[in-house]
Amino acid sequence: MPDERRDALEKKTRYEPAEVEARIFAEWIEGGYFHPEAEGTPEQNFSVAIPPPNVTGALHMGHALNGSMQDALVRMNRMRGRNALWVLGTDHAGIATQAVVEKELRAEGSSRQELGREAFVERIWAWKEEYGSRIVEQYKRLGASCDYERERFTLDEDYVRAVYRVFKRLFDKGYIYRDNYMVNWDPGSHSAISDLEVENREVEDTLYSIDYPVEGSDRVLTVATVRPETMLADTAVAVNPDDERYADLVGTHCVLPLVGRRLPVIADEHVDPEFGTGALKITPGHDPNDFEIGRKHGLEEIGAIGPDGRMTEEAGERFAGMTAAEAQAAVVAALREEGRLRAEEPYVHSVPFSHRSGERIEPLISLQWFCRMDELAAPAIEAVEADRVRITPPQWKRVYLEWMREIRPWCVSRQLWWGHRIPVWYCDPCEETIVAEEEPEGCGACGGELRQEEDVLDTWFSSAIWPFATLGWPDDTPELRAFYPTSFLTTAREILFLWVARMIMTGIEFAGDVPFRDVYVHSVIQARDGRRMSKSLGTGIDPLGEIDQHGADALRFGLLAMSSTQDVRYSDAKVQQGRDLANKLWNASRLVLLNAAEVEPAPRPLHAEDRWILSRLERTIASVGGKLEEYDFAHAAAGAYSFFWSELCDWYLEIVKPRLYEGEAEVSATLLWALERVLALLHPIMPFVTEEIWNYHPSRRGHLAVHSFPTADESLLDPEAEAEVQEGIELTRRLRAWRDLVEAPAASVLPARAEGAEPREFVGRLSRFSFGADGGDPVAAVGAVKILASGEIDATAVAARLAARREELRSEVARAEGKLANQSFVARAPAEVVEEEREKLARYSAELEELSE
RNA sequence: GGGCGCGUAGCUCAGUGGGAGAGCGCUCGCCUCACACGCGAGAGGUCGUUGGUUCGAACCCAACCGCGCCCACCA
Numbered sequence: 001m002p003d004e005r006r007d008a009l010e011k012k013t014r015y016e017p018a019e020v021e022a023r024i025f026a027e028w029i030e031g032g033y034f035h036p037e038a039e040g041t042p043e044q045n046f047s048v049a050i051p052p053p054n055v056t057g058a059l060h061m062g063h064a065l066n067g068s069m070q071d072a073l074v075r076m077n078r079m080r081g082r083n084a085l086w087v088l089g090t091d092h093a094g095i096a097t098q099a100v101v102e103k104e105l106r107a108e109g110s111s112r113q114e115l116g117r118e119a120f121v122e123r124i125w126a127w128k129e130e131y132g133s134r135i136v137e138q139y140k141r142l143g144a145s146c147d148y149e150r151e152r153f154t155l156d157e158d159y160v161r162a163v164y165r166v167f168k169r170l171f172d173k174g175y176i177y178r179d180n181y182m183v184n185w186d187p188g189s190h191s192a193i194s195d196l197e198v199e200n201r202e203v204e205d206t207l208y209s210i211d212y213p214v215e216g217s218d219r220v221l222t223v224a225t226v227r228p229e230t231m232l233a234d235t236a237v238a239v240n241p242d243d244e245r246y247a248d249l250v251g252t253h254c255v256l257p258l259v260g261r262r263l264p265v266i267a268d269e270h271v272d273p274e275f276g277t278g279a280l281k282i283t284p285g286h287d288p289n290d291f292e293i294g295r296k297h298g299l300e301e302i303g304a305i306g307p308d309g310r311m312t313e314e315a316g317e318r319f320a321g322m323t324a325a326e327a328q329a330a331v332v333a334a335l336r337e338e339g340r341l342r343a344e345e346p347y348v349h350s351v352p353f354s355h356r357s358g359e360r361i362e363p364l365i366s367l368q369w370f371c372r373m374d375e376l377a378a379p380a381i382e383a384v385e386a387d388r389v390r391i392t393p394p395q396w397k398r399v400y401l402e403w404m405r406e407i408r409p410w411c412v413s414r415q416l417w418w419g420h421r422i423p424v425w426y427c428d429p430c431e432e433t434i435v436a437e438e439e440p441e442g443c444g445a446c447g448g449e450l451r452q453e454e455d456v457l458d459t460w461f462s463s464a465i466w467p468f469a470t471l472g473w474p475d476d477t478p479e480l481r482a483f484y485p486t487s488f489l490t491t492a493r494e495i496l497f498l499w500v501a502r503m504i505m506t507g508i509e510f511a512g513d514v515p516f517r518d519v520y521v522h523s524v525i526q527a528r529d530g531r532r533m534s535k536s537l538g539t540g541i542d543p544l545g546e547i548d549q550h551g552a553d554a555l556r557f558g559l560l561a562m563s564s565t566q567d568v569r570y571s572d573a574k575v576q577q578g579r580d581l582a583n584k585l586w587n588a589s590r591l592v593l594l595n596a597a598e599v600e601p602a603p604r605p606l607h608a609e610d611r612w613i614l615s616r617l618e619r620t621i622a623s624v625g626g627k628l629e630e631y632d633f634a635h636a637a638a639g640a641y642s643f644f645w646s647e648l649c650d651w652y653l654e655i656v657k658p659r660l661y662e663g664e665a666e667v668s669a670t671l672l673w674a675l676e677r678v679l680a681l682l683h684p685i686m687p688f689v690t691e692e693i694w695n696y697h698p699s700r701r702g703h704l705a706v707h708s709f710p711t712a713d714e715s716l717l718d719p720e721a722e723a724e725v726q727e728g729i730e731l732t733r734r735l736r737a738w739r740d741l742v743e744a745p746a747a748s749v750l751p752a753r754a755e756g757a758e759p760r761e762f763v764g765r766l767s768r769f770s771f772g773a774d775g776g777d778p779v780a781a782v783g784a785v786k787i788l789a790s791g792e793i794d795a796t797a798v799a800a801r802l803a804a805r806r807e808e809l810r811s812e813v814a815r816a817e818g819k820l821a822n823q824s825f826v827a828r829a830p831a832e833v834v835e836e837e838r839e840k841l842a843r844y845s846a847e848l849e850e851l852s853e
Numbered sequence: 854g855g856g857c858g859c860g861u862a863g864c865u866c867a868g869u870g871g872g873a874g875a876g877c878g879c880u881c882g883c884c885u886c887a888c889a890c891g892c893g894a895g896a897g898g899u900c901g902u903u904g905g906u907u908c909g910a911a912c913c914c915a916a917c918c919g920c921g922c923c924c925a926c927c928a
Contacts, residue, residue, distance in 0.1 A: 013887075013888065014888080014890075015888095015890090200924095200925085207928085223928080224928055225928060226928075227928090270926085270927080271927085271928085272927050272928085274927090275927055275928065276927095276928070279928095280927085280928055281928075283928095287926080287928080288926050289926040289927080289928075290926090290928090291926090292926075347928095349927090349928085350925095363926095395857065395858085396857095398856090398857090399856080399857075399923075399924085402856080402924085403923095403924075406924090406925095493922085493923080494922095494923085496923095497924095524922085526921095528865090530920090530921085550890095561866095561876085562865080562866075564866075564867075565858090566858065566859065566866090567858085567859085567921075567922080568865075568866065569864095569865060569866090570865090571864095571865050571866080571876085571877085572865095572877085573864085573865065573876055573877040573878085574865080574866090574876070574877085576876090576877080576890075577876055577877080577890095579890065580888095580890045580891090581890095582890090583888065583890050583891090584887090584888065584890080584891085586887085586888080587887040587888035587890095587891085588887060588888075589887085590887050590888080591887035591888085592887085594887080595887090634866090634867080635867080638867080638875070638876090641875095641876090642875080649887090649888090650892085650893095653887080654892095657886095657887095661886090733893095733894090736893060736894065737893095737894060737895085739894090740881080740882070740893075740894040740895075741894085741895090743881095743882085745882095746882060746883050746885085746893085747883085747885080766893095812872085815872075816872090819871095819872095819908095819909090822908065822909085823908085824907095824908035824909085825871095825908045825909070826908085827908070828907090828908045828909085829871075829908060829909070830871085833871055833909095836871085836872095837871090837872090840872080
């Protein structure tokens, strides 16, 4: 090592991530390691399509966790010599992005309406050019080894072509159709949204009971509703067909209060006779249930509430123009005045809200584009049933299958301007509808001028084709041939249906195969107090802040270590553990690199402890690699940590220090070799610090990012050495505990004598006992070691210590005796378990006897 | 209303049939020539409750009590 580098290494006693991360990342990019050639087959290669973050997004903890997992696997596979591609890109995120730019416009006193569609869309593009790469830069901070040269965007020209191809094909197959149907209207985004974008929340409303007089009778039907304003659109009253109370009324009519409309009384099973009075007002225009009933019975559909959330002309002159809330108050007041209001009571129920805008959903009927899903779902169900797509953890397989089997048509049109404008053209004169991948010249039927559909597609329509559209589909590209199907996908469970299921469906339908072999549904990292991490709650923790403070490696390690199959609270302690580990790696490496002789790194064991550490290392390599392969990141991280810290640093380095300082060739070679393997093993989890240390390693020929990932060498496993050294470690521990308990001065070396075989050399050194002492009276025994009297130790403390140990032993002996006295245990437990118990009893009894002298 | 999951040391979490673990925090002792983001030694737990199965249960079964999530058109 050149002197100036040696000096730098010597001086730097603390690893400073901020000083190295940007430089290392630039080197990786410079090396082109993240940009594989499109060669080989998907089976030979390893590829991942990143869940595309919103262009408006900033890296949050979910991205950081997801990214850490993907990067760990991508890096491991790259190091294994596979062509590893991690496709990166962003999603145009229709509603979210449009909302951001509309907000800007509002601040300027303008609006998208004022700008007009074309200028507005241009404005969003300008916004995207300026801010859209933010999150990509943030992924770099994390160390994500994505292919930044193949970055994609869901509104790229080629991507749009893929989306249009898919739409056209689905239309030609008859899956896509246009219909007047009940949709979830989001007054916030002024658009329909799909069922999956609706979240139900418990809300306390008032349940109003209203009397509807029966025509030509003095009877009334009392109906209950939380939304009295919708009565203005009532077109029937329904009762259960088996409800004897009302059997005679079925077929007659009620008169709708305030409006005067005649409402037929109909019978339908959907009505629960137990609820309220058993009579249900039917509003096909504003309630999904009533809509179904209405279609079944051929009822009139009245729209009393418009898309703007205000009452329409249909609501009657008295209420038209009011907001729904105003209308509710007015209707209640009018009913009260007319004496129709029977009761008002508080009522808690679940109410749909828009996941996007947070506003209460207004169910209403409108003309939308839908996609029928059952035909697409069938092979996607089969693929998961047959494990051609494996879902981990396995309980999510069932959740997926159950949802898929109940799948309903998907409302794919959105009343937005930002997105894929639906590739449908209308000819007004001849009422022709043309679906095409490219804008037609004119109407084929009459030659008239065409008008393109105003609506855009649901953002998820384009994300559904992400894994193959990013690789160049519909063209037959080298990327598609080399990397599709992708290897795996990590995802949050909340988008299992919204996204994952749809990718499987479109992948099979259009790309001819499932989009990925494995889906790993990761846990959710909650805020420190157990609430959801959310921007609106202010509970989010910024991963970039954590990186600034502790380094990317620390955050990555921490996130992987805290992840598990169940949801967990964010743990600062785990991130600090990662930071401490990075620092420990740095310092242990300094010890080895600065003191090792100039030798070729290789396993060159001379003693049992060398064979011990080599064996432990190989076991760790096998276990950590295996855990990563099965997506058990938490145990991979913990396993690597404990091997490195406890076994390698706390024991082996301490044991071999004298040999290392002497410049012994064998231990130098062994240490350098072990260090190389440890660095490579940890690189997928902590890429920066390991790469930085690698700069100083004599084996270095290129970057660690493309160094080979270690494979366990079974010839180095040595159970005997493991057992022997383990025994020495135990003895050292007991001796240290003994001296602590008798409060022997820390620096003192105490005299002792070993009975029988001399303990391994390190035992005395690390516990500060000298076994060479002759003469002197034994004052205590620790295993086969007799501790001799000396001025350093206090006799009463020794006596107390002995008494305490005897107490421990008595309880152990009693436990073992009790167990062995149990006839059933001896008779029915497996022989080796019983034998083990006998051995323990013998061991403890012997020690107790020794101490009782 | 259905489904899934969780209740283990002060905190955050591992452990899923044979003597309770980790990290952090806490106590005591150490600036020991890699690291005080460190080293050594400790204290701390009737494994939510109650029954059951078993020679043996934190672990399997049942019920109950708490908590969380997903799905669902009872007004």
